[in-house]
Amino acid sequence: MKPILYIVIPCYNEQEVLPVTAPLFLKKIEDLVNREKIADESKIMFVNDGSKDNTWSIIQELSKENSHYIGISQSRNRGHQNAVLAGLMEAKDICDITISIDCDGQDDINAMDEMVECFLNGCEVVYGVRSKRATDTFFKRVTAEGFYKFLNWMGAEVVYNHADYRLISARVLKELANFKEVNLFLRGMVPLVGFKSTSVYYERHERIAGESHYPLKKMIALAIDGITSLSIKPLHMITSMGATVSILSFIAAVWAFINEMMGRTVAGWASTICIVCFMGGIQLICLGVIGEYIGKIYMEVKARPRYIISDRTGDNISK
Numbered sequence: 001m002k003p004i005l006y007i008v009i010p011c012y013n014e015q016e017v018l019p020v021t022a023p024l025f026l027k028k029i030e031d032l033v034n035r036e037k038i039a040d041e042s043k044i045m046f047v048n049d050g051s052k053d054n055t056w057s058i059i060q061e062l063s064k065e066n067s068h069y070i071g072i073s074q075s076r077n078r079g080h081q082n083a084v085l086a087g088l089m090e091a092k093d094i095c096d097i098t099i100s101i102d103c104d105g106q107d108d109i110n111a112m113d114e115m116v117e118c119f120l121n122g123c124e125v126v127y128g129v130r131s132k133r134a135t136d137t138f139f140k141r142v143t144a145e146g147f148y149k150f151l152n153w154m155g156a157e158v159v160y161n162h163a164d165y166r167l168i169s170a171r172v173l174k175e176l177a178n179f180k181e182v183n184l185f186l187r188g189m190v191p192l193v194g195f196k197s198t199s200v201y202y203e204r205h206e207r208i209a210g211e212s213h214y215p216l217k218k219m220i221a222l223a224i225d226g227i228t229s230l231s232i233k234p235l236h237m238i239t240s241m242g243a244t245v246s247i248l249s250f251i252a253a254v255w256a257f258i259n260e261m262m263g264r265t266v267a268g269w270a271s272t273i274c275i276v277c278f279m280g281g282i283q284l285i286c287l288g289v290i291g292e293y294i295g296k297i298y299m300e301v302k303a304r305p306r307y308i309i310s311d312r313t314g315d316n317i318s319k
């Protein structure tokens with residue numbers, strides 16, 4: 001049986017872009033249906049993220065025009081990640097596969113062919129990876145690439161140069177629904193769910209119209225969100241720093257003591273230095289220990305599933 005595909009598209013103040021890109025998505029769906037890759041019940045699902053312009057009325061018009069278009073609207077602006085999740089969760093029970101993509105035409109729609117092909121060959125998650133960023137400005141390219149490197153260094157593992165353009169099967173989405181956290185960083189969470197995955201490569205284009213909603217400030221906020229949602233490495237770093245400072249302060253104390261013995265100091269200097277170094281080290285170690293426990297509490301309150309079974313032998317393979 002052919003799979004039902006839902007293309008999930010977050011939209012925030014995109015009135016200039018939607019009329020241009022919506023027909024492109026429709027063409028892609030029709031093309032895939034004609035080539036008998038996906039079922040005719042497949043849809044393009046727009047998620048209006050509390051737009052302040054005419055985005056929602058455009059979506060309503062589109063849905064009247066063609067039954068492949070459908071839309072949902074968030075009660076207010078909640079940000080890109082929440083909008084994508086809302087669409088995916090809405091779709092997971094009525095389709096077999098979803099592809100999330102931005103509505104601005106930056107991500108190559110044609111990569112969907114290969115994504116669907118990968119799914120038909122048994123992959124449950126297919127990451128869209130930008131092969132190069134020739135059209136991005138130098139500044140955007142350097143900051144964006146730095147973003148992925150920094151995230152990985154801080155222990156938040158993400159697929160390099162992959163944003164939120166990806167295919168996810170309904171089966172994986174049902175498991176993702178058990179990740180109850182409210183601080184969303186989807187590109188870090190999806191790899192945690194597991195299952196067979198692969199990547200397809202595409203070139204990133206310029207925005208068709210309108211402006212980016214991700215200036216540097218929001219990108220830094222997203223990086224901080226990503227690190228703090230996925231990793232407790234910053235807390236481990238405090239512990240290591242405490243240990244280092246303690247060792248250094250021990251050496252400094254020995255050095256101060258030697259200076260004192262040789263009479264090269266003013267009265268009170270050595271004892272002051274020793275106390276300052278000692279206290280600095282102790283405080284950092286204490287903070288680190290508290291941090292380790294907070295890290296554990298943090299991971300516990302997320303209440304993530306402890307295991308996910310992907311296959312079983314015999315007839316009753318879970319679906």
Ligand code: UDP
Pocket residue numbers: 009010011012013014049077078079080083101102103104106211212213214
């Ligand atoms: N978006 C959203 N809510 C927001 C900001 C952005 O749904 O609060 C959508 C936006 O309409 C677009 C996608 O998220 O479809 C990516 O945003 P944008 O193109 O501005 O980011 P960039 O590609 O520049 O990183």
Ligand code: MG
Pocket residue numbers: 102104106207212
């Ligand atoms: Mg964009």
